[in-house]
Amino acid sequence: MRGLLSHVGGITWLFFRAARYAVPLRLESREFSRILLHFGVKSLPLVLLTAVITGALMVLQTGAVVELMGATSMVGWASGVAVLREVGPVLIGVMFSGQVGSFNAAELGLMKITEQVEALSGLGVDPVRFLVFPRMLAMMLMLAVLTVYGDLFALIGGSIVSWGMFDLDPWVFWQQVLLPHPVDDLLEGVLKAVFFGLNISVVSCYFGLQVERDPWEVGVAVNRSVVTSAMGLFVIDYLFALARAGA
Amino acid sequence: MRLKLAGVSKSFGARRVLDGLDLVVDAGELVAVTGQSGSGKSVLLKLAATLLPATSGRVEVLGVTPPYADREAIGALRNRLGMQFQNLGLFAFTDVYGNLAFSLTKIGMRDEDIRARVDPALETLGLGRAHDRFPDQISGGMKRRLAIGRVLVKLPELALFDDPVAGLDPLTAERVLGMIAAWRDETGAAVLIASPDPDAVRGRVDRHLVLEDGRLRPEAA
Numbered sequence: 001m002r003g004l005l006s007h008v009g010g011i012t013w014l015f016f017r018a019a020r021y022a023v024p025l026r027l028e029s030r031e032f033s034r035i036l037l038h039f040g041v042k043s044l045p046l047v048l049l050t051a052v053i054t055g056a057l058m059v060l061q062t063g064a065v066v067e068l069m070g071a072t073s074m075v076g077w078a079s080g081v082a083v084l085r086e087v088g089p090v091l092i093g094v095m096f097s098g099q100v101g102s103f104n105a106a107e108l109g110l111m112k113i114t115e116q117v118e119a120l121s122g123l124g125v126d127p128v129r130f131l132v133f134p135r136m137l138a139m140m141l142m143l144a145v146l147t148v149y150g151d152l153f154a155l156i157g158g159s160i161v162s163w164g165m166f167d168l169d170p171w172v173f174w175q176q177v178l179l180p181h182p183v184d185d186l187l188e189g190v191l192k193a194v195f196f197g198l199n200i201s202v203v204s205c206y207f208g209l210q211v212e213r214d215p216w217e218v219g220v221a222v223n224r225s226v227v228t229s230a231m232g233l234f235v236i237d238y239l240f241a242l243a244r245a246g247a
Numbered sequence: 248m249r250l251k252l253a254g255v256s257k258s259f260g261a262r263r264v265l266d267g268l269d270l271v272v273d274a275g276e277l278v279a280v281t282g283q284s285g286s287g288k289s290v291l292l293k294l295a296a297t298l299l300p301a302t303s304g305r306v307e308v309l310g311v312t313p314p315y316a317d318r319e320a321i322g323a324l325r326n327r328l329g330m331q332f333q334n335l336g337l338f339a340f341t342d343v344y345g346n347l348a349f350s351l352t353k354i355g356m357r358d359e360d361i362r363a364r365v366d367p368a369l370e371t372l373g374l375g376r377a378h379d380r381f382p383d384q385i386s387g388g389m390k391r392r393l394a395i396g397r398v399l400v401k402l403p404e405l406a407l408f409d410d411p412v413a414g415l416d417p418l419t420a421e422r423v424l425g426m427i428a429a430w431r432d433e434t435g436a437a438v439l440i441a442s443p444d445p446d447a448v449r450g451r452v453d454r455h456l457v458l459e460d461g462r463l464r465p466e467a468a
Contacts, residue, residue, distance in 0.1 A: 034340065107305075111339070119336030122296050123350045123401075124322035 008227070011206045014132065017184070018202070032134040040142045040234040046154045047146050050095050055083060055154030056057045056161040063166050072166050076176025080159040084185035088151040090237055093196035096143055097229040101204040102136060106223035108208025109218035117209065136201040143197035144190050151189065192240055199232040248310065249274050249405045249437035250295050255304030256461070257290055257435040264290045266461030267304065272405070272437045274303035277428060279440045279448035281466070288441035289333055290405045291458065295439060296330040309404055325356050327407050329403030333410050335394040337382040343393055344369070344378040350401045364400055371426070387414055397421060406431075408440045412446060412447050424451045 021027070063075055108131065112119050120127045155177055162168040207225040211217040250272040257265040263429050264287040267372050272278050282288050293299045294306060297313040305315060309327055314320040329350075337347050347368060352363045369375045372392045377385050382393070391411065408427065420443035424440075428451065442448050445466065448455060455466040 030341070055333075113334070114333040114339075115332040115336035116338055118298055119330075119332055119338070121298055122325055122332075122336075123353055125353055126318060126322070244436040 007224075010210075011202055011228075012161050014128070014209075015202045017128045018132040018136050018205075021129050025136065026129065026133075028130050028134050031130060033140055035135055035138040036142060037047045037230065039138065040145070043099050043142075044105070044149070045145065046099060046179070047092050047095055050091065051088070051150035051153040051182060052157035053231060054091055055079065055157030055159075058082060058154075058166065059158040059161040060088065063162060067166055071185060072168055073172055074164075075162045075166065076159070077179060079103070079162075079173075080177035080179075080182060083151055083154045083158070084182060084189050086189075086237075088154055089125060089147050089189040089192040089196060090233065091163075092147050092150040093193065093233050094230060096139075096146065096196070096227055097200045097204075098232065099202060100139065100142075101200040101229050102222045102226050104139075104201070104204040105208040105221045106218050108205060109211035109221045111232060112209060112211040113213060113215060113218070118227075132202075132205045132209075135205055136198065139201035140194045140197035145192045145244035147190055147193035148186070151186065152161060179193070188240070188244075192237065195236045195240075196233050202227045202231060203229045212239070248272075248307070250309075250439065251293075251305070251307040252294070252301075253296065253305040255301045255306060257287070257294060257299065258302045262351075263302075263461060265294070265301075266460075268455070268462050270463055272439055273321045274437050275431065275435045276454070277431050277438045277440070278454045278456065279452040280456050280458050280463065281442050281445045281448060283298060284443050286458045288443070288458055289409050292330065292409050292439065292441050296406070296407050297325055297326055297336060298330075310416075320385070326350075327404050328407070329398035329401045329405070330407040330412055331394045331398050331409060333413070335382075335390055337390060337394055337397075339382055342379050342381050343374055343385065345440060346382065346393055346397055347400050350397065368396055368400045375462050388419060392423065396425065399427075402434060405437045405439070408438070411423060411440060412442065412444070420447055421451075424448065428452075 059075055059079060061080060063072070066072055066075055066078070086088045117131070120130055134244045159173040162173050164171050204225040207221040207228070211221050250270065252268055252270040255268045256263060256457070259456055268291070274397060280288055280291060290299065294301055295308060297308055297315070300315050308324065311324065313324060338349060341349065344365060347365045348361045351364065370380050374389060374393060374396070377389060382390060383394070391414070393409055395408065398408065411427065412423055415423060427438060427440070440448060440452065456463045457466050
């Protein structure tokens with residue numbers, strides 16, 4: 001329990017230290033672009049593939065039940081709400097945490113072991129400004145963009161399966177997706193993704209920077225980063241659901 | 248006086264690494280500290296580089312007590328120092344040229360001025376052909392020269408080298424130490440070298456000290 005509290009305190013402290021560089025904005029633009037490109041390109045194919053499969057799987061699982069009730073045309077509506085509001089951001093967030101968050105923790109851990117972080121300090125550069133803040137902004141932005149792409153590809157996957165398996169015209173499927181409040185749902189999902197990105201970036205940076213000198217510590221940092229990010233992600237998701245229920 | 252440590256102790260938990268240590272390094276002086284592995288040489292260097300605060304005692308770097316709590320002021324002080332780390336600390340995110348130019352970019356030097364300083368340094372270090380390679384694409388010897396070059400190109404007033412000749416053959420080691428000494432002669436900087444191998448530095452420095460039981464003593468003649 002004491003360990004957990006100490007980590008929560010450390011993560012919060014790191015967030016506030018990094019956030020100080022937001023106003024006025026003092027961003028290492030070259031490092032920011034490098035991370036954006038490096039992590040974004042790295043995770044895009046996996047996110048898109050997972051999204052297509054998940055969208056297809058969701059229609060496959062629910063379609064049979066909906067068909068029994070004679071409401072096949074509702075598959076598009078159900079998919080739209082579920083993907084845009086919940087499944088898209090959460091699933092992509094988990095994938096992102098597993099791939100980008102873990103890589104980030106490992107990279108920073110390795111930078112600690114090879115004394116790159118100390119070398120930055122030695123050159124008068126604050127590692128939080130140079131390493132953490134750009135990663136924080138990049139991951140927030142990247143996860144929001146990936147969520148939009150992921151939502152689109154999940155719905156494409158869903159429309160293909162509903163057409164192939166339940167003979168639902170793609171035109172009807174997309175009409176159903178767009179029928180209720182797709183913009184609200186999309187925005188809610190994207191806003192969630194921004195918070196997920198913040199959670200994953202700060203948690204992975206924190207555990208990466210906790211590494212001291214032994215290579216085995218990198219494995220521990222990666223493990224803790226993924227587990228803690230996932231926990232944080234579900235807490236954020238729950239808070240969003242709570243806010244929606246209260247609204 | 249570029250570095251003054253008076254009665255400095257440094258502990259990590261219950262383990263006391265430095266115990267009432269005294270050291271003065273003047274401008275233009277080349278001092279070597281040798282000692283067994285784990286004797287506290289790297290801690291001593293990091294203390295001089297203002298990267299670690301002392302547990303007790305007085306530390307003066309370039310005439311001032313390091314303002315650890317003031318991020319801006321400590322950054323400005325560190326800009327006047329240079330340190331080569333034991334694990335080299337080469338930046339994996341940039342190439343050889345970028346590693347040498349990094350500190351100069353951070354102090355706001357113009358690109359032309361950086362090029363004018365880095366290009367000759369690349370040739371002196373024998374890294375001219377590798378300027379666009381990344382640290383993981385060059386040999387161990389080149390990495391070490393790059394790490395040393397990163398300190399020299401910055402023209403610090405106090406340069407700290409943690410085991411600069413580790414893993415180098417005697418001839419290359421001599422060349423590296425010669426390069427550091429020549430640079431010191433040219434710039435008048437104070438230089439502090441740590442090495443576990445007394446033979447590597449013996450006769451090549453102005454003063455040779457041994458770190459033992461947390462304190463420094465002159466090497467026996």
